[in-house]
Amino acid sequence: MVNYYSADYIFPVSAKPIHNGIIGVDENGEIIGVYESGAKEISDKTITKHKGIITPGFINTHCHLELSHLKGKFAKGTGLIPFIEAVIGQRNANEKEVVKAMQSADSEMKRNGIVAVGDIANLAISKETKEKSSLYYHTFIEILCFEPEKAQEVFRDGLALCESFDGLPSSITPHAPYSVCKEIFRFLKQLHKPETNLLSIHNQESEEENKLYRYKSGQFIDFYRKLNRDIGFFKAQARDSIQTIVPLLPKRQPVMFVHNTYTNMKDIFFVDRFAGNVTWCLCPNANLYIENRLPKIDLFLNQDSPITLGTDSLASNDKLCILSELLTLHAHFPHLKLEDTLKWATLNGAKYLGIDHQYGSLEKGKKPGLNLISHAQGLKLSENSTVTPLI
CATH class of the missing domain: 3.20.20.140 (Metal-dependent hydrolases)
Incomplete structure (x- = not known):
């Protein structure tokens, strides 16, 4: 089973942030793909959407x-x-x-x-x-x-x-x-x-x-x-x-x-x-x-x-x-x-x-953990920013 997560920004770290990006992670925590918004290969998938920034652990x-x-x-x-x-x-x-x-x-x-x-x-x-x-x-x-x-x-x-x-x-x-x-x-x-x-x-x-x-x-x-x-x-x-x-x-x-x-x-x-x-x-x-x-x-x-x-x-x-x-x-x-x-x-x-x-980075084949940083202001932190592990 693969779970798909989206946020205002996906932050791979090894690459530029992806606005409204999507990341797929299997049941073992392994990343199976990082996608741009509207990617055809996942157009039929159920995607859990979040406000904020998704980063590696x-x-x-x-x-x-x-x-x-x-x-x-x-x-x-x-x-x-x-x-x-x-x-x-x-x-x-x-x-x-x-x-x-x-x-x-x-x-x-x-x-x-x-x-x-x-x-x-x-x-x-x-x-x-x-x-x-x-x-x-x-x-x-x-x-x-x-x-x-x-x-x-x-x-x-x-x-x-x-x-x-x-x-x-x-x-x-x-x-x-x-x-x-x-x-x-x-x-x-x-x-x-x-x-x-x-x-x-x-x-x-x-x-x-x-x-x-x-x-x-x-x-x-x-x-x-x-x-x-x-x-x-x-x-x-x-x-x-x-x-x-x-x-x-x-x-x-x-x-x-x-x-x-x-x-x-x-x-x-x-x-x-x-x-x-x-x-x-x-x-x-x-x-x-x-x-x-x-x-x-x-x-x-x-x-x-x-x-x-x-x-x-x-x-x-x-x-x-x-x-x-x-x-x-x-x-x-x-x-x-x-x-x-x-x-x-x-x-x-x-x-x-x-x-x-x-x-350390969101790349296919890695198991880096996923963090959601909430209460961000675009690609900036705010004094109210919090972190929640997604996996």
């Missing part, structure tokens, strides 16, 4: 499912380091509570039209939730080690945790420049086929990160002192953090830099020159929640490296909803075109995760 390339139980527990606008300290102090909780919160977050993402997730993990606790979910998950096993003498042990533990997700897509990744020593990057280069190991690195979420790398000053010095960590080995680099770590990465290794709140044009030019396979991930609502600041979006436009979107965690966001991220972007940067930002929300993320053969 959304791809959330940055999430922390493990932190879902921390929803609403932290004040907004405190800055990154106080936020990190709060997470460290409160992330441990009853396992049943954590699992229940993860299951609820998984269901929330599904209701909000998300079909695939790039999820950060520090433990194996999310595996069962992911195995039972209808969403596609790629798990980024996160390494935190700023002490060179512990790097080998921590890296081995990370590999073991990655292996525990056997049967689910996963890879091992550094957390952030301020939390990973150079030795970890050396071990990453020694992986068999590092180009198959996707990286997701928190980047320049706070100006304090740049202060640490430029001058070995700022709040991170006090942060590590509070943790009783000796960082005497660390030397100021007289340049931003991202410019320091990019030369340490394997050239062909796919890397997604996440947040980029304080990334500047010099950083982007440096990355374009020295890095190989780079993606920029934006998490606007989390940026506002933590630092009350957004990245300089215009710097990332018209660059070779693609952009994706993420929600971050419920510890730093009120909801796990990619449409909400789009609404925030368009409210703050009204010159952005939906034709571009929908690509960030769908196809670019699917390509980064290596699942664009199935997800």
Whole structure:
């Protein structure tokens, strides 16, 4: 059985929007065709018509499912380091509570039209939730080690945790420049086929990160002192953090830099020159929640490296909803075109995760999910826009 859907616009993403277009989907969710209005081959078919825009399912390339139980527990606008300290102090909780919160977050993402997730993990606790979910998950096993003498042990533990997700897509990744020593990057280069190991690195979420790398000053010095960590080995680099770590990465290794709140044009030019396979991930609502600041979006436009979107965690966001991220972007940067930002929300993320053969665009043979964005104004979102998964 094939169901046919029509809307004011069908948005394939891989092609131009189709006014009053029609899409046919079989009982397994596979697209059997995308048609112009009045196409002869479906003239005798029953078509369900909607007001709004039909898009592929959304791809959330940055999430922390493990932190879902921390929803609403932290004040907004405190800055990154106080936020990190709060997470460290409160992330441990009853396992049943954590699992229940993860299951609820998984269901929330599904209701909000998300079909695939790039999820950060520090433990194996999310595996069962992911195995039972209808969403596609790629798990980024996160390494935190700023002490060179512990790097080998921590890296081995990370590999073991990655292996525990056997049967689910996963890879091992550094957390952030301020939390990973150079030795970890050396071990990453020694992986068999590092180009198959996707990286997701928190980047320049706070100006304090740049202060640490430029001058070995700022709040991170006090942060590590509070943790009783000796960082005497660390030397100021007289340049931003991202410019320091990019030369340490394997050239062909796919890397997604996440947040980029304080990334500047010099950083982007440096990355374009020295890095190989780079993606920029934006998490606007989390940026506002933590630092009350957004990245300089215009710097990332018209660059070779693609952009994706993420929600971050419920510890730093009120909801796990990619449409909400789009609404925030368009409210703050009204010159952005939906034709571009929908690509960030769908196809670019699917390509980064290596699942664009199935997800990310409305094309014959794919099973990307169908979202209906209602209360749109032609090809523009409104503050009242909502999303409903059709399949």
